[in-house]
Structures are given as C-alpha cells and as structure tokens.
Amino acid sequence: MTTLRTTPAGAATTPPLPGVPTLSGRPRPFETVVRWLLRAAAALSVVITIGIVLSLLGPALAFFREVPVLDFLTGTRWAPQFADASFGVLPLVTATAWTTFIALLVAVPFGLGAAIYLAEYARPRVRGILKPVLELLAGIPTVVFGFFALSFVAPVLLRGLLGVQVGTFSILAAGLVMGFMIIPTVASLSEDAMTAVPQALRQGSAALGANRMQTTLRVVLPAALSGIVAAVVLGISRAIGETMIVAIAAGARPQMVTDPTMEGATMTGFIARMALGDSRIGSLQYNTLFAVGLLLFLLTLVVNMVSIQLVRRFRQEY
C-alpha cells in the first residue's frame, strides 16, 4: 500500500538539479542528532521483538531440556503442579480452540452484519452516530467483560433464560462474551474495507438491475474480501490471546474440552493463574509458564503471517 508513495523527504534526498547550488549542504549537527534519535526509536521495535523472543526462549528451552517437546505437544494431561507432574499441553490447546471458535461464531456474523449495514444501508447521519457507539463496545475493559460473563451471561442468560446447563465457570459463557468483545474489531475493519470499494462498482451492478442485497453480496463483499479476511484473522488472534475473560469466567481446571458447557483452562488462562502463585524463578513450574507463552506467541505469529499472505493474495487493485 505504502510502496507507491514517494516520501516528501525523498525530494530532499534526491540529487540536486544540475546548475542549482546545494543549499542543504550546510552541516547541521543538531538535525543529524535528531534524525538518529528518530531512527533509534523506530529500530527499538525490532529490539522489542528480539527481547520478547529471548525472554521467552531462555526459560522455555530450560523447560524443554526436562520435558521432551513431543510429550509437551501431544500429551493429554496437564498437571504441572502435582506430585506426579504431567506436561501435556493439549487440554490448554483444546480449551483455547473452543473459546476461539465460539467467539468467532458470535463475532463474524454479527460483526459482518453490522459492517454491511453501516457501509451499505445506513444513511450518513445514522452511521455517524451508530459507528462511534459500536466502537464504545471495544473500549470496555476485558476485566469488566469477564465479570459480565460471570455475573450475567452464565447465571441469568444461559441458565435462566435459555436453560443451558452451565456451571459458574464455562467455556461457553467465556467464548460468547469474548465474541461480543471482538464484534467491533471485525465490524470496524470490514466496514473500512467495504467503504473503500469504489462507487462505480455499485453503480454498475445497479445498472444491470441488481438490488442492494444482490449488489452487496455479489459485488461489494467479493471486492472487499481481502479486508474482511484480515478483519476475521485479527479477530482470531485477539481471541487466542485474550486473557482476563477466560481467567475470570472459563474456570481453572485443565481438561480435554469436548463440550462447551464444561469448564476448562486456556493457554492464557493458565498463564494468568500460574503467575498468581509464587513459583521460584528457574524452577520447572516457572519455566512451564514460558513454554506455554512461547507456544502462544508462535501460534499468534503464524495466524498473523497467514493473514498477511491472504491479504496479499486477495488484494484487489481498483
């Protein structure tokens, strides 16, 4: 997207025209210093990434010296704090997969529906009011969402109104609330993508006799697909990494989750709970934290890379 633009500074760095005196030739030590500071600030982001990888990798490697990687990835019993400790991460992974799946089941249809309405149907004034209000949903802290899942969604909505047999803690309540948390993310990005579709495509479709629904479904959505896919993938990575909702409402018992009404510990939920206990730095328990953290980091990295690739493949040039 940005590669086509030439920087304004590009003009300053291009060689001067022949016959024109170089006015910028005067040395300006202050400017040089400031430019280096700016450059250092940008390079810091790379330092942070390296820092993340190193700070995760050290303790995680110490963990994998004691627990074989294969046992970690394929084991179905997670009990790092018991006497007969077992380090199979699959229970945490299944719980994470379930909460992510349920969250997407809520966030994708509702988020996309809201985006289509705002981009294609709402009049400018209505949209000017509804969009900011929808964005407020993204401003609610996740702790409060977790409390909402625990105090309203599980007991009142699921057990009371819908008659679903869930306990105090359940994957279902946590996943549902997480889905609502992600709606604004999906809606906002998809709406941007659809608004960017040129008006000429819509007019062409209308001129061929299509109504608004047909135009939306067959012209606008396919044209905006790359942006919509990017929005959904960002939703996935937010759902995988979300911590406080699952720490509060999903429960703490690590078990292979086969049914969303069960309670379960997700990867992030485990890290949050484990961080509360005081395990000695360097102990196997402490290192467990970082092994799970590394897995979480790699997972979101893969999801992100897939997203960047997808966006490249689907990108339409207008």
Add this chain to the structure above:
Amino acid sequence: MTTTIAPHQRLATDGRSRERNPRSMIFLFALWLSLFIALLTLLTLIVSTFIDGAGRLDSRLFTEFPSSRPEEAGARPAILGSLWVIVTTALLAIPLGIAAAVHLEEFADRHSRFNRFVEVNIQNLAAIPSIIYGMLAVGFLGLMGVANKNIVIGGAVALALLILPVVIISTREALRSVPRDLRQGSLALGATGLQTTWRITLPAAIPGIATGTILSLSRALGEAAPLLLLGALVFVSFDPNGLMSGFTTMPIQIFGWTNNPQAEFRELAAAASLLLVGILLLMNGLAIVIRNRYQRRW
C-alpha cells in the same frame, strides 16, 4: 431525463421495487438485528453492572483502602496506582511512538530492506497477546537486576510496550493524511526537512495523533493481563508514591474482588467496574469528538 420505452418493454415492477422483495427484506432485517444485538450487549453490560454495583458506588470507594471486610473496603490505592502507571506509560510510549512514526513516515527510505522489516515487525507486535508483554517486562526487570517486580515503572514498561505499536500505526496514519503540498511549500521556503516536520506536518497531524493516543491510553488503563505477571495482584494498603513504589491498578483490583466468593466483594467489583467503564467511555468519547470535530479533510 426522458427515456423512451416501448409499451411491451416496460420494467416489470408491479408497483414495488426489487429492493422490497421478501428475501432482501429478511436480509436487511438480519443486518439490522446484528447491529442491534451488539448495541444491546453494550447496554445490558452497563445496566447489569449498574444494578450490581450502584449501591456501593459511593465515596468509600475513593477514600478507603482494601480490606478483608467488604463494607470498609475501597479502591483508593488502585485508583492512585492506575494514575501513576498511566502517566508513566504515556511519558514512555507517546514520545517514542511519535518519534518512530515520524522516522518511518517522513524520513525513512521506504525501499530499504531494513525499514520494510521494521514495518512488518510493528504490524506483528500489534497482534501479540497482551499477556506476552507481561513476560517481556518480567524478563526486562530481571535483566536490570530488579528483584521486586511489582513496581510502577515495571507496569508502565509493560503497558508502554503494549501500546507502542498502536501509537506508531495511528500516528503514521495521521501524518499520511497531511497533504504533501504543505510540506513542499515549507521546503520551498527554505525550511529543512526537520523544521518542516516540527512546524508544519506535526501540528497539522495533531488531531489524528491525539485520537490514536487517547484510544491507546484508554486501552492501557483497562488492561490487566500483563500486570498480573508482575504480581500486581497484591494487597496494597498504602498510597503509591513513586516509580519504584509497589502498586495495584483498578482492573487488577476488580479481578481480585471478582475472584472472591463473598457476594459483597462482587458488589464492590461491580462498583469499581462502573467507575472504570465511566472513565474509559469518557476517554473514548473525547477521542471520537476530537476525530469528528478537529480532523480536517484536506
């Protein structure tokens, strides 16, 4: 407009437009419903939290320290702790983020491999789960040789790293929307690139930068996960008073109360949630107002 349509070619509309056939009405209804459900959730959340916590939203919440007896407990150290941490976070993240964005947007050679790597890297950083930043802060404090992790500066470092990519990305967007004519005008008058940035480009981008910054700070204010790793879930019974002081923040305090089985603590959690949500909605509202009122379309 005059159109000539032969009688046998008239549009088949039986008086109703194709916009109104049953399928498209159902479609429109579904769209409307999904927006409505999202807004209903927001409303339900606020109302149910209000019902749970309104009884405890009084002055004790601001003046009292946490206590094992819920009727005496308040969130005073958490409120002050949040203030300390957020101000420090802002001081760390905003100048750094703006500097990085200015470099990438105004000065960097876009075709150099390194700068492209930096850009992809920032996109990736923005998608890393927040709890990972807590681990990074733990590692950072370990490197600095700080034994007690639960200090204001530790929390601020974690949150600053968390919002840095967001500040960079939104600042770059704000800078990008400043038209090139302004910069060229300044350069033509003999200003250097840096003078142009400082006196022309940055001032013109302030509304956009402010919007992004306020939104990212409100995210940091509501964030609890990274601070959990620093051990901020403690019983703080003193006012935090400096960068090396122990602290807790409002989200962490709410999490602590939520974990407590006693119903009175749940009520306290709801009251503190209301306060936090109120502050965050104000910040978000402010950001939206700035965006709508001051953002110029060039």
